Amino acid sequence: MPTLEEAMRDALRRHTPARDAGEVFDRLADRRRRRALTRKLGTIGLVVVVLGGTVGAFALLGHAFGTEPQPLQASTAGNGALVVSLQTEDGFALYVLPPEKQDLAPAASAVAANRDSMRYLTDAGSEADAEPAVSPDGTTVAFVRHARDLADGQGVLSTIGIDGTRESLVTRAPAQAADPAWSPDGQWIAFGAADEPEGRALYVIRPDGSDLRRVVTSDISSNPQSPAWSPDGSRIVFSGSASVDETADLWLADADGSGVRNLTSTTDVDETDPAWSPDGAWIAYATPDGIAQIPADGGDAQVLVPASGVPSDRLPAQPAWSPDGRYLAFAFGPTEPLPPVVYVLPVGGTTAFPLSQGWEFAWQPIPDGGVAPLPSVEHQLDLGLGYDVCRVSSMPINTNGVRGAAYVFTKRTSNGCPNHGEGLVGVDVDNDLVLDTTYGPLDDCFLRCEAFAAPDVNADGVSEIAVSTEGADGYGVWLFAISANGLTIDPINVEDPQRTGVVLDPLEFAWVDVATHFAGARCGTLDSGQPALIIDAGEKQGADADLRSTSLVLDGTTATIIDNVHRSIPMSEAPVPGHELCGTPLYNSAAAFPESVEPGMG
Amino acid sequence: VIDESDIRAFLGERYAGLVGAVTLACGDATLAEDAVQEAIVRAWERSERDEPIERLDAWVATVALNLTRSGVRRRLAERRARKRLVEDTPVAGPTPDRVDVSRALATLPRRQRDAVVLRYFLELSTTETAEAMGTSEGTVKSQLSKARAHLESALALDTDEEEHHADA
Numbered sequence: 139m140p141t142l143e144e145a146m147r148d149a150l151r152r153h154t155p156a157r158d159a160g161e162v163f164d165r166l167a168d169r170r171r172r173r174a175l176t177r178k179l180g181t182i183g184l185v186v187v188v189l190g191g192t193v194g195a196f197a198l199l200g201h202a203f204g205t206e207p208q209p210l211q212a213s214t215a216g217n218g219a220l221v222v223s224l225q226t227e228d229g230f231a232l233y234v235l236p237p238e239k240q241d242l243a244p245a246a247s248a249v250a251a252n253r254d255s256m257r258y259l260t261d262a263g264s265e266a267d268a269e270p271a272v273s274p275d276g277t278t279v280a281f282v283r284h285a286r287d288l289a290d291g292q293g294v295l296s297t298i299g300i301d302g303t304r305e306s307l308v309t310r311a312p313a314q315a316a317d318p319a320w321s322p323d324g325q326w327i328a329f330g331a332a333d334e335p336e337g338r339a340l341y342v343i344r345p346d347g348s349d350l351r352r353v354v355t356s357d358i359s360s361n362p363q364s365p366a367w368s369p370d371g372s373r374i375v376f377s378g379s380a381s382v383d384e385t386a387d388l389w390l391a392d393a394d395g396s397g398v399r400n401l402t403s404t405t406d407v408d409e410t411d412p413a414w415s416p417d418g419a420w421i422a423y424a425t426p427d428g429i430a431q432i433p434a435d436g437g438d439a440q441v442l443v444p445a446s447g448v449p450s451d452r453l454p455a456q457p458a459w460s461p462d463g464r465y466l467a468f469a470f471g472p473t474e475p476l477p478p479v480v481y482v483l484p485v486g487g488t489t490a491f492p493l494s495q496g497w498e499f500a501w502q503p504i505p506d507g508g509v510a511p512l513p514s515v516e517h518q519l520d521l522g523l524g525y526d527v528c529r530v531s532s533m534p535i536n537t538n539g540v541r542g543a544a545y546v547f548t549k550r551t552s553n554g555c556p557n558h559g560e561g562l563v564g565v566d567v568d569n570d571l572v573l574d575t576t577y578g579p580l581d582d583c584f585l586r587c588e589a590f591a592a593p594d595v596n597a598d599g600v601s602e603i604a605v606s607t608e609g610a611d612g613y614g615v616w617l618f619a620i621s622a623n624g625l626t627i628d629p630i631n632v633e634d635p636q637r638t639g640v641v642l643d644p645l646e647f648a649w650v651d652v653a654t655h656f657a658g659a660r661c662g663t664l665d666s667g668q669p670a671l672i673i674d675a676g677e678k679q680g681a682d683a684d685l686r687s688t689s690l691v692l693d694g695t696t697a698t699i700i701d702n703v704h705r706s707i708p709m710s711e712a713p714v715p716g717h718e719l720c721g722t723p724l725y726n727s728a729a730a731f732p733e734s735v736e737p738g739m740g
Numbered sequence: 741v742i743d744e745s746d747i748r749a750f751l752g753e754r755y756a757g758l759v760g761a762v763t764l765a766c767g768d769a770t771l772a773e774d775a776v777q778e779a780i781v782r783a784w785e786r787s788e789r790d791e792p793i794e795r796l797d798a799w800v801a802t803v804a805l806n807l808t809r810s811g812v813r814r815r816l817a818e819r820r821a822r823k824r825l826v827e828d829t830p831v832a833g834p835t836p837d838r839v840d841v842s843r844a845l846a847t848l849p850r851r852q853r854d855a856v857v858l859r860y861f862l863e864l865s866t867t868e869t870a871e872a873m874g875t876s877e878g879t880v881k882s883q884l885s886k887a888r889a890h891l892e893s894a895l896a897l898d899t900d901e902e903e904h905h906a907d908a
Contacts, residue, residue, distance in 0.1 A: 140897060141897060142888060142891055142892050142895070142897050143860075145841055145895055145897055146841055146856075146860055146861065148841075149764055149841035149842065150757070150760050150761060150764065150861050151760075153759075153760040153761075153763040153764050153769070153842070154756045154757055154759065154760030155756055155759055155760065155769065155773070156756065157751075157755060157756050157759070159748060159751040159752040159755065160748075162751050162755055162777070163744075163747060163748055163751055165777065166747065166751075166777055166780055166781055166784070169777060169778070169781050170781045170784060170785065
């Protein structure tokens, strides 16, 4: 029998890799260079660097337009903020360039706005937030949240208010969401995503995540993508190829996916990234020849931004019309690794100029006669703690009949809102908007941490607080107990009578790998009639599912495992992939405070 | 200030051991190596800003351990947490070939796990471990004592050499 020292030495030896110090040094030096560059680009001096680097290609854009674009009719919408996906030191995040910081007067000295002029909209964190699209009423940004470490680009469709509140997940399925586009009436979001068993399809879904419909399947067009709506909402244009070995064309379909027809029908050129002009007359798109447009009813295409001489992997792309129809913007980044820039071409003009850093972008429409909200300062509140808080989420709680609220938040500093990693839990026992106790920081909160549910699992008259966290491909939930007088919060620890002496962390359960795993937690009762928390967790294994149900009884700050049943069941009987706790859906908490302080639980 | 030759020397002497120790603590070799590299680069940058680091190995280990717990790396921890909650009760009386230090470490509370990595795997003194963890020597000793008791119980090991690391 080895000693602990021997066991540890042996384990360390077996886990220590053989590495060449020289090779590792090269990798470190490369990593350091990338970090330094990203940091430099994120701050001052960047614009000059970008323009210097793009000067050759920029000249191309500015002086070689061979055709006369057709002026558009005036649109009824105005231009609001520009939402861009920017690379940061940690990944890609969404930033907002307010209208007053947009220099839309073409000038040779025009420079691309950088992060200093912008307000930050979503967490940089360790994920990539990309492909923004702003709702027609200007209030909401749909975007795709990518798990950066997943090679197949698992994106999930999400929304956030343009003022930084109300972030919510629209849908996780189908997987690999991309290219969201709002319908003109704001009732639908079209997007591309995976189509089982293989290939991709176009879908529409309600912004609240309901009513998912598949409108264009891979049977009709191989790899359909980048949907864009006609201004009247009756049709969708998208790019796709007739078969896998053909180049991409633009296709038109009715909004329900019927009546698909090919708009461009070229045999040797890719046409991608369609964008319908606000007056409905033109569809702009990207081709290897540059940014072009074609009449929406078919006809001869015109190249607006020629790209001859530009390397094929650096072509201008993603044309988008400004809401007022006066500009056609596109992304262009000819000099790796310098960041791409959003350029703007005045409609009818011949010279494009840089507007903002960014690759994927969207312009906020300001509806005619309506007042769309503009980006505000970050959410901040005083909850009686002597400091402002931010990233607030809340849930109603009940303490022996007294209605209050539980909050998860971060402490605002002079540098703004810190990461969720420094989140705290707080309780306001009697809803007087002054916190009575706090706990934290919650060092397990990282990407996102929110108050999520407050069921009374053990039926003792005092709610438990469930705090949800979001990781790259799954959710975690931590449970906290509120003392009977409501004045302390403590994590609930798990005790397993079968494993005496084993130290366990606070009760934490997770829904991970939603593609292959399913899980949920329910408030149930044991045979004895005692209230219990039952966690069902399973894994798909072909036609069957491996299901484990763990029953825990909560008493104060201890959850004791009473039962752990492991069985194989037919997949058809497996619980629906659950993202809820005792009937409360995950991320049901309204982040928009104080409206979310609802009457407490009855 | 740490310069290139310091980094090269550090890589030759300490890199592989750090990756091994962090691997044991987090249970994932790829994750551990990424975290150690990131930590070394941050130390390098920090040094260039004239922010000295007294014990580079301790600093790198502490930052790397934190990194393994953050960001996209979270999902791995989530998966382990779920697995731990639902896994079958271990059969009593493990044999030596079933001794799994990494798995036993995973059941330790975080601070105890960090203390074990710094004190036993990186062979820092109790004082250095306390400095790296930003805590007192007394706390480190108490964490290590609890960790040892748990590990020996979880791994069903002899306790003969306990006095070697009693740190009292």
